[in-house]
Amino acid sequence: METQDRAGGQTPDSAAPDLRHLRLGKPLVVAIDGPSGSGKSSVSREVARRLGLAYLDTGAMYRALTWHCLASGVELDDAVAVEASARALKLEQSTSVEHEFVKVGDLDITEQIREPAISSAVSAVATTLGARTELVRRQREAITHAAKRMVVEGRDITTVVAPTAEVRLLLTASEEARMARRGMQLGGTQTAEQLTSQVLARDAQDSTVVEFQRAADGVVTVDSSDLDFEQTVAVVLRVVLEAVEGKHFRSSAAEG
Numbered sequence: 001m002e003t004q005d006r007a008g009g010q011t012p013d014s015a016a017p018d019l020r021h022l023r024l025g026k027p028l029v030v031a032i033d034g035p036s037g038s039g040k041s042s043v044s045r046e047v048a049r050r051l052g053l054a055y056l057d058t059g060a061m062y063r064a065l066t067w068h069c070l071a072s073g074v075e076l077d078d079a080v081a082v083e084a085s086a087r088a089l090k091l092e093q094s095t096s097v098e099h100e101f102v103k104v105g106d107l108d109i110t111e112q113i114r115e116p117a118i119s120s121a122v123s124a125v126a127t128t129l130g131a132r133t134e135l136v137r138r139q140r141e142a143i144t145h146a147a148k149r150m151v152v153e154g155r156d157i158t159t160v161v162a163p164t165a166e167v168r169l170l171l172t173a174s175e176e177a178r179m180a181r182r183g184m185q186l187g188g189t190q191t192a193e194q195l196t197s198q199v200l201a202r203d204a205q206d207s208t209v210v211e212f213q214r215a216a217d218g219v220v221t222v223d224s225s226d227l228d229f230e231q232t233v234a235v236v237l238r239v240v241l242e243a244v245e246g247k248h249f250r251s252s253a254a255e256g
């Protein structure tokens, strides 16, 4: 039985065609998990755009709940209070790649949830099992609401949220690549020590409740360590095509 495929070593084809017609009208859930800084959000967003699918950033939900707990004075080690906050959370999140936002009540917190203070606190919320149950419920609801045509990314999408997704993928990258990417993304404002804490220490803590370092059975691994962004998107699109249509991209060389 097939347990694990690796797609990262394939030759990437950055001349990816427009695939918005893919399986029109039929479910197409693309589930993407991976550690911090592996490229989940940016790659998933672009893949959703190219496939004409909705996009759900589940990490943003854990971040929004963390923001809400901190803003309302909930102690993050009080599991009962964190779970109650999750249930009561008035969260509104866009699932369109054209206009992304996260709101709690009337407040737009799209920018705030990316701040290092939230990154440092979010694992305490994400390891509260009652809060996870509530957010997983909302994530499944969002997938249904999108008529099951959605790219969904996080840590437990391939295993818990959408284990029957048409495409299941683990996006990885070396620790060095992930730290460097996060450092660049934050504009060089963070020290190496801060990056280690925000990327590696957070992954270690998150790993206590979800497995996202190793691919589950049937999940394809894409290692992006030696790929640039465009190449990673192309490899992921190829995995999608192979999974749903058994097709391969024709490389530009082959076309020429």
Ligand SMILES: Nc1ncnc2c1ncn2[C@@H]1O[C@H](COP(=O)(O)OP(=O)(O)O)[C@@H](O)[C@H]1O
Pocket: 034, 035, 036, 037, 038, 039, 040, 041, 042, 043, 181, 182, 184, 185, 224, 227, 228, 229, 230, 232
């Ligand atoms: N394959 C790649 N090569 C180089 N940089 C990448 C790649 N994938 C993503 N990035 C960049 O790395 C940073 C972190 O990516 P992000 O999508 O936020 O990761 P994650 O959601 O897994 O934490 C972003 O600035 C993104 O543009």
Ligand SMILES: Nc1ccn([C@H]2C[C@H](O)[C@@H](COP(=O)(O)OP(=O)(O)O)O2)c(=O)n1
Pocket: 035, 036, 037, 038, 040, 041, 058, 059, 060, 062, 063, 122, 123, 126, 153, 154, 155, 156, 157, 202, 206, 210
């Ligand atoms: N499905 C998910 C998504 C995120 N999480 C947790 C793990 C992370 O520490 C936080 C924030 O996730 P996010 O994807 O925004 O984090 P990164 O951008 O990868 O650094 O939420 C989770 O436990 N399960």
